Amino acid sequence: MAKLQISRRAFISRTAILAGGLTAGVRIGHVRAADPPNGVVFRVIFATDSHLMVNNQLRSEDGLVAALSMIGSVKPKPDLILFGGDLTHESPHLDFPAAEQLIDRFLKLWKDNTDLPTFFTFGNHDLVGTQNASVNRGDPRFGKGLYRMRLALDHNFYAFRKGGWRFIVLDNVLSEPDGSYIGEFVEEQLAFMRAELRLDPQTPTLLCGHIPAVSVLPNLSVCGDTKTTGTNIQSPASLLAHNASDLHKVLEETKANVKVILAGHLHHLEQIRIDGISYINGGAICGNWWKGAHKGCAEGFVVLDLSTDGSVAAEYRPYGWKAAV
Numbered sequence: 398m399a400k401l402q403i404s405r406r407a408f409i410s411r412t413a414i415l416a417g418g419l420t421a422g423v424r425i426g427h428v429r430a431a432d433p434p435n436g437v438v439f440r441v442i443f444a445t446d447s448h449l450m451v452n453n454q455l456r457s458e459d460g461l462v463a464a465l466s467m468i469g470s471v472k473p474k475p476d477l478i479l480f481g482g483d484l485t486h487e488s489p490h491l492d493f494p495a496a497e498q499l500i501d502r503f504l505k506l507w508k509d510n511t512d513l514p515t516f517f518t519f520g521n522h523d524l525v526g527t528q529n530a531s532v533n534r535g536d537p538r539f540g541k542g543l544y545r546m547r548l549a550l551d552h553n554f555y556a557f558r559k560g561g562w563r564f565i566v567l568d569n570v571l572s573e574p575d576g577s578y579i580g581e582f583v584e585e586q587l588a589f590m591r592a593e594l595r596l597d598p599q600t601p602t603l604l605c606g607h608i609p610a611v612s613v614l615p616n617l618s619v620c621g622d623t624k625t626t627g628t629n630i631q632s633p634a635s636l637l638a639h640n641a642s643d644l645h646k647v648l649e650e651t652k653a654n655v656k657v658i659l660a661g662h663l664h665h666l667e668q669i670r671i672d673g674i675s676y677i678n679g680g681a682i683c684g685n686w687w688k689g690a691h692k693g694c695a696e697g698f699v700v701l702d703l704s705t706d707g708s709v710a711a712e713y714r715p716y717g718w719k720a721a722v
């Protein structure tokens with residue numbers, strides 16, 4: 398059972414939706430989980446949304462280095478970092494040389510400031526040139542191309558196993574021809590996930606995709622807004638994946654032992670528990686896009702302790718960043 402601990406400084410808005418008779422599991426506290434998981438613990442840092450800016454604007458480079466320094470001081474030492482997307486900020490607006498420079502700067506800062514193995518997730522701000530009319534749409538670096546090249550990925554979705562757990566990273570950013578995007582779990586990735594989960598449905602599994610499958614933050618106007626038309630309440634498909642029900646169907650079909658579904662994108666901390674699965678939106682390294690805490694959710698990252706018995710302890714750790722503005 399995942400327990401999300403939130404330090405008081407970071408806390409302003411938390412949600413816990415109870416379903417299937419489970420307890421909320423959301424705690425406010427600090428340091429270690431009150432109920433550490435049983436069995437061997439595999440420690441994962443979930444860091445997301447660093448939004449590194451061109452020319453170190455808003456001291457975003459310094460902030461990223463500070464976050465990595467704090468990750469480096471986490472004890473016991475984490476086994477890996479899972480990054481939730483939006484490595485860089487302006488890439489959709491840049492031309493190719495500028496976008497190359499920005500992602501290369503990010504990767505250099507990353508390499509120079511952590512020796513932990515890192516697995517990356519694609520975010521909407523990692524699209525290159527999609528909001529720049531002057532760039533060549535046929536260039537292999539356009540859209541998702543540059544990210545794949547620099548991270549040497551055949552696909553933005555992949556699976557790996559470590560510490561007795563299975564990790565599945567998805568890319569649920571669907572770029573539209575007009576430069577906008579929506580959150581969608583596309584069929585190719587659902588099929589990949591279905592096949593992967595059927596291999597050994599009993600293995601405890603963590604999924605990660607940049608755009609959340611579920612969130613009440615738009616309902617609360619903490620991140621975006623819902624819109625009411627007559628009796629319908631609608632959430633923008635740019636904030637939440639519009640077909641999370643398709644993801645859920647795969648979980649039902651495979652009866653897989655999925656315990657955690659991580660997301661970034663909304664820059665706020667949230668945990669929703671449904672039928673034994675914790676959906677965690679993991680705050681943001683950059684907080685409010687490097688302009689301070691995001692409505693009270695401080696710049697930070699999540700420490701996840703994954704036990705071989707499938708239990709999870711989670712804690713949000715602010716890294717004490719003082720914004721430039």
Ligand SMILES: [Fe+2]
Nearest residue numbers: 446483522662
């Ligand atoms: Fe973001």
